[in-house]
Structure formats: C-alpha cells, structure tokens
Amino acid sequence: MGKQLPKKISSYLGHFLKVLTKPQRKYFLIYLLGLIALVKFRSIREIASQLSQNSQGLHHFIQHSAKAAKRLEEENQQYLAQTVNAEETSLILDDTPCPRNGKHIEGIGIHHSIHGPIRGLCAVTAILKTGQERLAWAIRGYRSKKSCAPDAFKSKVELARAILEESFHFFPRGLTVVMDVWYACASILNPIQEAGWTFLCAIKRNRFLFADGKKISARHLAKGPRKYKTIRVSKKKRFQVAKKKVFLPGVGLVLVFITKLKGGESRFFITNNLDMTESEMVRLYTDRFTIELFHKDIKQHLGFTEMFMRSWNGIQTHWILLMIAHNTISLWNGSQSRSFRTMIRHFRDSFSHNELLALPKK
Numbered sequence: 001m002g003k004q005l006p007k008k009i010s011s012y013l014g015h016f017l018k019v020l021t022k023p024q025r026k027y028f029l030i031y032l033l034g035l036i037a038l039v040k041f042r043s044i045r046e047i048a049s050q051l052s053q054n055s056q057g058l059h060h061f062i063q064h065s066a067k068a069a070k071r072l073e074e075e076n077q078q079y080l081a082q083t084v085n086a087e088e089t090s091l092i093l094d095d096t097p098c099p100r101n102g103k104h105i106e107g108i109g110i111h112h113s114i115h116g117p118i119r120g121l122c123a124v125t126a127i128l129k130t131g132q133e134r135l136a137w138a139i140r141g142y143r144s145k146k147s148c149a150p151d152a153f154k155s156k157v158e159l160a161r162a163i164l165e166e167s168f169h170f171f172p173r174g175l176t177v178v179m180d181v182w183y184a185c186a187s188i189l190n191p192i193q194e195a196g197w198t199f200l201c202a203i204k205r206n207r208f209l210f211a212d213g214k215k216i217s218a219r220h221l222a223k224g225p226r227k228y229k230t231i232r233v234s235k236k237k238r239f240q241v242a243k244k245k246v247f248l249p250g251v252g253l254v255l256v257f258i259t260k261l262k263g264g265e266s267r268f269f270i271t272n273n274l275d276m277t278e279s280e281m282v283r284l285y286t287d288r289f290t291i292e293l294f295h296k297d298i299k300q301h302l303g304f305t306e307m308f309m310r311s312w313n314g315i316q317t318h319w320i321l322l323m324i325a326h327n328t329i330s331l332w333n334g335s336q337s338r339s340f341r342t343m344i345r346h347f348r349d350s351f352s353h354n355e356l357l358a359l360p361k362k
Helices: 007-017 022-037 043-052 055-063 068-082 157-168 187-196 278-287 290-301 312-333 341-351 353-357
Strands: 089-099 109-111 119-131 133-142 178-179 198-203 208-211 214-216 229-232 240-249 254-260 268-273
Touching: 007 022, 007 068, 022 043, 022 055, 022 312, 022 341, 043 055, 055 119, 055 312, 068 119, 068 133, 068 157, 068 312, 089 214, 089 290, 119 157, 119 290, 133 157, 133 254, 133 290, 133 312, 157 187, 157 208, 178 278, 187 198, 198 278, 229 278, 254 278, 268 278, 290 312, 290 341, 312 341
Parallel strands: 089 178, 178 198
Antiparallel strands: 089 119, 109 119, 119 133, 198 268, 208 214, 208 240, 229 240, 240 254, 254 268
C-alpha cells in the first residue's frame, strides 16, 4: 500500500480532470475510486460512506452531469487514439443487457440475451483490442420505443453507427471492425467501407449472396466442394476454413469465409478486405470474444449492473465512469497476460485511497 501512482495512470486520469469543474473533479475521483475499491454494493451512499464524503454532492454529480460525462467519454477516446498502435488494434462492437427490476427506472424494458428475455437496461459497447489489452472505447445506453419519446428512440444499429462515425476521425488510417451477425447490415458496413476501414463480421446461414452470378443463401456455400485450410486456435480447437469472393446485396463485393467446426457445424463470415487470409480471419474473429470477457469483467468487478438510481442521465454517467475505471486498471496492468480479477486485486493492494484522491485538481 502507499506506492505512488505510475505516471501513465496519473496522466490518463489528468486528461479527465482538465475538462471538469473543480467540484466535479473531486466527485469524479471519489466515484471512480468507489467503483474500483468496493467489492460489492457500489451505491452512491455506500461510496460516500466508505470514503467519508458528502453523499448529496456525489449524488448530484452523477445525476446531473450528462454534458460532463459526454466530455469524459470524448477525452477517453482522444487519449486512447493517441496511445494505441492503430496497425495492431481492432474495434469490437456488441451489446449487453443489464438486469434491473426496480420501479420507475428510466429506460427499463425487455431485452434479449443468451438466457432468454431479460427485464432491465441495455447498452451498446465498443472496445479496442490491442495486443493483450482490451480498452473500453464507448458505452451507449439503448432504450426501447416504449420507454422513451418517439423522437428520442435510436435502435442498436443506429447507436453502433454513431459510435463508428465518431471514431473515424480518430483513426484516419483505419481499423478493422469486428462484429457479430446483429450488426452485419448495410447501414453499418457501408460507412466502414467509405471511411477506408475494414470490417469482419459473422452472417446468418440464410443470408442471401450472389456467387458466380447465382443468388444463393450462405449455407449453400458449404455444400459444394471447397479447398479448406486447417487453422489451429489451440491444442484442442481447430477450424477448417475456405473462402470465396461473392457479391453481398446492398454492400458490394466481399470475401466470405466458410468455417467448419468439429461435428460438421458451419459458420460464415464476411470482410471487405479481399486479400485477408484464413489465418487472419480466425485470429481477428477470435478477438471478438474479448468483448464478452469485457462485459463479464465490468459486471463482476466494477458494478455495471449496480446502479442505485432511476434517472437515465445518471445511468449513462455511471457507465462512462465505469469505463474509465476499467481502463485505469487495464492501462496500469499493461501487456501482462492475467485476468481482470487479478488485475483489480493487485491494483487495490498496491495503492491507498489517498493516492487517487490526491491527484492535482487545479
């Protein structure tokens, strides 16, 4: 305990302090520390109690700082864009539900998950995968049509597109965007191509394509004779991968990869990089699962679902501060290969509360 914060972390957090007012800086650091230091029940009252602070001031900061939260997200993106090596970085998009069952919570609705329908909130997320690091890039809350005014509704695809359009100017040389089937639509793929970026995403088996001038569904590509390459992912896991150039309606010429897993199951992936190899495709799409780990980490260790507030603005501010807390831990850990559970435990053991709270607030 009591070690000095590394310069990398004090520099990262300093970027956020400069866009906040003096009172906001204090509460920003208190809430950030509460998310990291508390193991569970990260309510505003509990954070204030543990850190001997005024809960009313902290509550006001979280509930009424929507503009400041937006500036914090922009500062996070600016810092990361200047830090990461774009040639070794991919942007991964997905969404995740947040179970909530309280009364009068703004934005609450029914959302789909791998476990079936869930009542609660939902967020579209984006991370940067660079080397061993996964860094939070954006978190945008999704509200169903029933839970917001008609003119305020944005679909998950629209939220994802907004994240991408804001990201293009940060990386003019382009990144590879990796997505699941839900975002493999023309309104997402075309802007990526127009920006000079690359996409790699899964598509459904019944997606129609034009191959050799004939309109067929993707699953039919797996039926004909193909030249498959064996790509090893681990000692026990390997893929049989073939590729073919096809025309995707509404998008244009793409390269489709047909993959076969053990047992004969086939999955299909497309990219606008017509020179992408089978091994590059497997490596990149395997990286997509790091966003699943990100969702698991922020839910288990940073209180993604622990929001003791009802306002939509407060929820968004909580998520943005949580994103900064995640990156603080990840940047401190650097390129070391270890679980987020280990990272955050070591961080808690390495620094006293005063180390974070003593950052310059001028």
